[in-house]
Amino acid sequence: MDRTMRLDTVLQERRPIFSFEFFPPRSDDGVRSLFETIAHLRELEPTFVSVTYGAGGSTRTRTLELVTRIRRELDIEPVAHFTCVGASVGELRANLDAMRDAGIDNILALRGDPPDGEAQFIAAEGGLSHGSELMQLITSGYDACVGGACYPEGHLETPDIEDELRYTRLKVESGASYLITQLFFDNRAYFDFVARARADGVTVPLIPGIMPVTNVDQIKRFTSKIGATIPAPLLDALTARKDDPDAVLQLGVAWSTLQCAELLSAGAPGIHFYTLNRSPATRAILSALLAARPWERRL
Numbered sequence: 001m002d003r004t005m006r007l008d009t010v011l012q013e014r015r016p017i018f019s020f021e022f023f024p025p026r027s028d029d030g031v032r033s034l035f036e037t038i039a040h041l042r043e044l045e046p047t048f049v050s051v052t053y054g055a056g057g058s059t060r061t062r063t064l065e066l067v068t069r070i071r072r073e074l075d076i077e078p079v080a081h082f083t084c085v086g087a088s089v090g091e092l093r094a095n096l097d098a099m100r101d102a103g104i105d106n107i108l109a110l111r112g113d114p115p116d117g118e119a120q121f122i123a124a125e126g127g128l129s130h131g132s133e134l135m136q137l138i139t140s141g142y143d144a145c146v147g148g149a150c151y152p153e154g155h156l157e158t159p160d161i162e163d164e165l166r167y168t169r170l171k172v173e174s175g176a177s178y179l180i181t182q183l184f185f186d187n188r189a190y191f192d193f194v195a196r197a198r199a200d201g202v203t204v205p206l207i208p209g210i211m212p213v214t215n216v217d218q219i220k221r222f223t224s225k226i227g228a229t230i231p232a233p234l235l236d237a238l239t240a241r242k243d244d245p246d247a248v249l250q251l252g253v254a255w256s257t258l259q260c261a262e263l264l265s266a267g268a269p270g271i272h273f274y275t276l277n278r279s280p281a282t283r284a285i286l287s288a289l290l291a292a293r294p295w296e297r298r299l
Contacts, residue, residue, distance in 0.1 A: 005077055006145040007106050008177035010047060011205050016295045017047035017270030018286055019079075019207075022277050024051060024062040030277075031066070035073070037279045042074055044286050047270065050108055053081035064095075068102045079147070080104050083112030084134050088126035092134070096142055108147045108180070109134045120157075132167070132174040139175030150179040150206060152193035156227040161193075165200050178204050180272045183211040183223075185255070186231050187262050208263050211274035212281035213252030216242040249281060257285045261294040 010017060020041055025031050038049060051066045067078035080099055084092070099107065111131040114121045123129040128137065131148055138146050148171045151164055158164045171179065184190055194206050213219045216238045223230055230238075234255055241247040260271050271289075273282045 007048060007077070007079070007147065008145045011178055011269065014269075016264055016268075017207070018044070018289075019046055019048045019050065019270070019272045020275050020282060021050045021052065021209075021272060022066075022275060024066055025277070031062075034066075034277055035069075037275070037277060038070065038074060038076070040279045041275075041283060041286075042076060044283065044290065046076060048077040048079050048106065050079040050081060050272075053083050053110075053112070064098055064102060064104070067104055071103065077106065078104065079106040079108050081108045081110060082134065082138075083110045084123065084128040084131070085112035085114075085121075086124050086127075088124055089128065089137065090126065092128070092137060093141070096138060096144075100142055100144070105144045106147070107138060107144050108149075109138055109176070110149055130167075132170045135171060135174040135176055145177050146175050147178045147180060148176040149182065150193070150197075151182045151227075152184050152189040153182070153228055155182075161196070165196055165202075168197055169200055169202055172202055172204050176204060178207060178269075180207045181209045182226060183209045183228055183274055185234055185259070186229070187259055187266075189229075190263065190268070191266065205269040207270050207272050208260075208268050209272045209274060210256055210260060210285075211276070212256040212285060213238060214249050214276070214278070214281055215245070216248055253281050253284050256281070257288050260285060260289055261292065264289065264295040265297055267295075 022034060022038070025034050049070060051063050053063045063080060067080045070076055070078040082095070087095070109131055111121065111129070111134070121129070128134055135146050135148060138144055150168045154161055154164050158167060168179065181190060190208050197206060219230065237251055238248060241251060263271065273286070275282050
């Protein structure tokens with residue numbers, strides 16, 4: 001991939017894209033481990049890797065450092081997450097200036113979650129309240145490809161699917177070139193959401209976000225926190241194996257592989273993997289997909 005390639009250009013090629021999401025480690029040892037993980041995945045030629053953006057200043061700085069190093073050292077296109085949390089518009093512009101100066105022209109713009117201990121999102125003084133406002137800020141003053149998030153099962157703050165569709169359309173109207181979904185385990189949620197979004201006038205690629213299950217208690221906590229659901233048959237099978245970590249990992253890989261194959265066969269534009277900074281499960285799934293190439297046998 002061209003080192004300066006914008007994702008909106010890549011997505012126009014109508015071929016499946018594959019990407020990985022990482023979070024910034026808090027220590028130098030963690031960074032070294034992360035780069036080893038990314039290096040293991042690099043052989044699979046991901047379209048891009050994204051790095052999340054924390055609410056604290058040190059994490060924000062580390063995000064920019066990481067995406068700059070990923071481009072320079074690994075020759076993989078990086079996408080920098082960017083949120084409204086805890087920042088005024090002036091501070092947001094300063095961070096955008098730093099990304100521009102570092103050559104980062106692919107940004108995933110998100111409102112962001114409330115800081116730990118806070119029940120709801122409160123905009124910083126002089127800041128922004130919605131991801132769509134952040135997208136408008138970026139597209140009005142910076143030459144960048146902007147992506148965003150969407151929620152097939154609804155957001156905790158917008159459980160009504162009609163509201164979620166309205167916010168999804170607003171993000172596109174604000175400049176989003178693509179949207180990545182929150183993780184899900186039942187493909188019907190994705191297919192239903194895409195159909196409704198298309199009927200509502202949303203035309204940009206809607207990239208499925210997939211998280212392979214590697215730990216039963218962890219995925220229960222995570223899905224409860226974000227409002228995602230685990231299908232009963234999968235939950236039962238995971239619970240029966242919860243004391244056997246290898247069996248849980250094998251089941252998680254198998255479920256996600258089947259899930260991804262069905263999505264790609266039905267025409268999904270690609271898969272975005274939530275890796276939790278680990279590579280084995282994702283490597284196994286994507287290796288199988290690249291060998292089987294289900295997108296060439298569309299349903």
